[in-house]
Amino acid sequence: MVISAAGPAAKADVPPPPVPAVVHSPAARLSLDDCRTHAPGFADLLLDAVQRHDVPSRALSVRTLLHLPRLARPNGSIGRTAVIAELNRNAARLQRDQQAIEDLIPKDKYELADLRFVRLGNTDADQIFSRLHYLRSARAGSVNFALVDPVNKLPVTLCSVSPLEWMRVGKQLQAQFGVPLGAAWDVSRVYSFDVAPVNAISYLLSKVRQVIRREIPGVQLLTTAVDPNLGFVGSSYRAANWQQWMSIEARPYLYVDGIYASPRQLRTRYGGANLAELRRANPGGRFEQSRAKLLDSVIYCCRLRGITEPVPLENQRRLRR
Structure with a gap:
């Protein structure tokens, strides 16, 4: 028997058809x-x-x-x-x-050592916070500080500091840590442009601590709230030797016509922050709140004199709203 080139032996040399690749569609x-x-x-x-x-x-x-x-x-x-x-x-x-606010946005990168620490005027700070900070608002009555570039004097990283108004946090600081009411100030806003060098925020915080300790001797402690729901983990504060001292339960985010509004902003604009009352008083507005469970905010603290002591997790209080 003669086997032709088209017979079984020839077929054995032909590679099998490729197996189609499995393409995973993005999760819905x-x-x-x-x-x-x-x-x-x-x-x-x-x-x-x-x-x-x-x-x-x-x-x-x-x-x-x-x-x-x-x-x-x-x-x-x-x-x-x-x-x-x-x-x-x-x-x-x-x-x-x-x-x-294009004229206020820095374009050039500089080394951290080249930046200058300054007290920033309210006009520039308010414009940046009101436009670029995620809350899109400046905290009234704040003192503003910044690291500015050496050429154009534009703020690269900035923050605002004001007396702590969060009474529940203030009372816990007094009861657990001996910090008198009125002796704690809050870092209420921080913004850093993309051109800022590594460690710019922690460097700014260390400078702010020095100037407040020197110029406002009645202040004993700086605080801030870190919201992990926004992807923040507090690394800049830890790098500046701040410590996590407590947490506070999350409350739903509030929105007006699809745009986030803080309770403070609602009280300023509408005279209250109760959604049911706002809906009745403003039938044309769309007032909503988030429904998913949110993560608690973390309160970081820094003593202005001496070392800021770490607080073991088992001793950290979870404050309720």
């Missing part, structure tokens, strides 16, 4: 935790929005994280399409905010 839903931690599903969408709108990644991430809880289900999940829409909406708004 993301979780708030995915977004906070910049898991790949969210990180890719963030990068796409940053490139499309030419806005800073960190600022867009924080703004979007502030607004995603409005869209999340009680279990914390959000549709991928809704995340994309929210990223693009916040990116467009951030782009407009940047354009409004």
Whole structure:
């Protein structure tokens, strides 16, 4: 028997057809935790929005994280399409905010040692905080400090400090740590541009501690609240030798017509922060609150004199609103 070239032997030399690659489609839903931690599903969408709108990644991430809880289900999940829409909406708004104060935005990078520590006037600070800080507001009655570049004197990293108004935190500081009421001040706003060098915030905080200790001797302690729902982990405060002393339970985020509004902002604009009352008094407005469970805020503290003692987790109180 003769086997032709088209017979079994020839067929044996032909490689089998390739197995089709398995293509995994993006998950239809993301979780708030995915977004906070910049898991790949969210990180890719963030990068796409940053490139499309030419806005800073960190600022867009924080703004979007502030607004995603409005869209999340009680279990914390959000549709991928809704995340994309929210990223693009916040990116467009951030782009407009940047354009409004373009003359105040630094473009050049400098080494940390080249930056100058200054007390920043309210005019510039208020414009930056009202446009670029995720809360889009300045804290009235604050003293502002900044690291400015050596050439154009533009603020690269800035913060505002004011007497602590959070009475529940103030009373806990007095009861547990012996800090008299009125002797604690709060770092209420921090903003750092993308051109800021590494460790700019912690360096600024150390300078602020020195000047307040020297010029306002009645202040014994600096405090701040770190909100992990926005992706903040407090690393700049820890690098400046601040310590986590307590936490405070989360409350739902509030929104007016799809835009975040703090209780302070609601009281200023509408005379109150009770959503049921606001809906009755303003039938044309859309007042909402988040439904998903949010993470507690963390209170970091720094003594102005001496070492700031660490507090073991078992001794840290969880304050209720």
